[in-house]
Amino acid sequence: MPELPEVETTRRGVEPYSRGCTVETLVVREPRLRWPVPDDLPDRLRGQLIEAVERRGKYLLFRTASGSLMVHLGMSGSLRVQDRAEPPLQHDHVDILMHEGHCLRFNDPRRFGSFLWLPHGESHPLLSHLGPEPLSGGFDGDYLYRRSRGRRGPVKSLVMDGKVVVGVGNIYANEALFLSGIHPARAAGRVSRARYGVLAEHIKRVLTSAIEQGGTTLRDFVGGDGKPGYFAQQLFVYGRGGQPCKRCGATLREVRIGQRSTVYCVACQR
DNA sequence: CGCTGACCCTGACGGC
DNA sequence: TGCCGTCAGGGTCAGC
Numbered sequence: 001m002p003e004l005p006e007v008e009t010t011r012r013g014v015e016p017y018s019r020g021c022t023v024e025t026l027v028v029r030e031p032r033l034r035w036p037v038p039d040d041l042p043d044r045l046r047g048q049l050i051e052a053v054e055r056r057g058k059y060l061l062f063r064t065a066s067g068s069l070m071v072h073l074g075m076s077g078s079l080r081v082q083d084r085a086e087p088p089l090q091h092d093h094v095d096i097l098m099h100e101g102h103c104l105r106f107n108d109p110r111r112f113g114s115f116l117w118l119p120h121g122e123s124h125p126l127l128s129h130l131g132p133e134p135l136s137g138g139f140d141g142d143y144l145y146r147r148s149r150g151r152r153g154p155v156k157s158l159v160m161d162g163k164v165v166v167g168v169g170n171i172y173a174n175e176a177l178f179l180s181g182i183h184p185a186r187a188a189g190r191v192s193r194a195r196y197g198v199l200a201e202h203i204k205r206v207l208t209s210a211i212e213q214g215g216t217t218l219r220d221f222v223g224g225d226g227k228p229g230y231f232a233q234q235l236f237v238y239g240r241g242g243q244p245c246k247r248c249g250a251t252l253r254e255v256r257i258g259q260r261s262t263v264y265c266v267a268c269q270r
Numbered sequence: 271c272g273c274t275g276a277c278c279c280t281g282a283c284g285g286c
Numbered sequence: 287t288g289c290c291g292t293c294a295g296g297g298t299c300a301g302c
Contacts, residue, residue, distance in 0.1 A: 032279095058296075074295090112279065153273060
């Protein structure tokens, strides 16, 4: 389940094998992804030079002169550098083949991922309403505070709302709220400006550290057997419901907020 | 506009 | 052993 750090790790992993390369073709074995892969996508990409590999939220953007290939990994997708002679396995839905010989292979058991086209100079409806990047200067406590006023839903839902800020998935929302001492179910509008400052800092910190961690698995990833890893030993709450809080020893509670599993410490988080 | 819940999908897992 | 229900979760969207 890729979160922003895994997507950024993927971006860095595939960039050396795609930027500056020319697309030979796109092989679509299974077009039924989150949205159907457009029929004309291979034609649009064929012969195009990849000028850059960018990321917006959890979308990967392979930029060419005529537009960008938008790839989303969904929650079970991966994009790996592979030998094109390697026979495709189950759920290997798409290959991006380069004239230089490289093959980027997209595997996605649950097919929540997507391959879409963004014409040059246009905005895409899936991108146009996205909030700021969490690691950018535009994202800070004052911003979160402003966006939270009048909102009565849980603060956890606020930070996971892509229209507020992109790329904060369930794992890191749980972790950042724990590190900030904020109860995940607290009404967003009833969290102080100061506490939003703390929360914004922890969101940045936890994402940055996860990206650095992802960097250490980059070689594996390019090699093909890449397990993301999640630096599980560093997780304070996610996946630890019923276990003792690493800070105070109290039993961590698990509830559902917005259909997502939420773990927190009743003593440390208010 | 804000919030809730349904939905897309497959694999893992527990109970019987 | 195998069947079945449940859960997992990124993100969009309909409906209130």
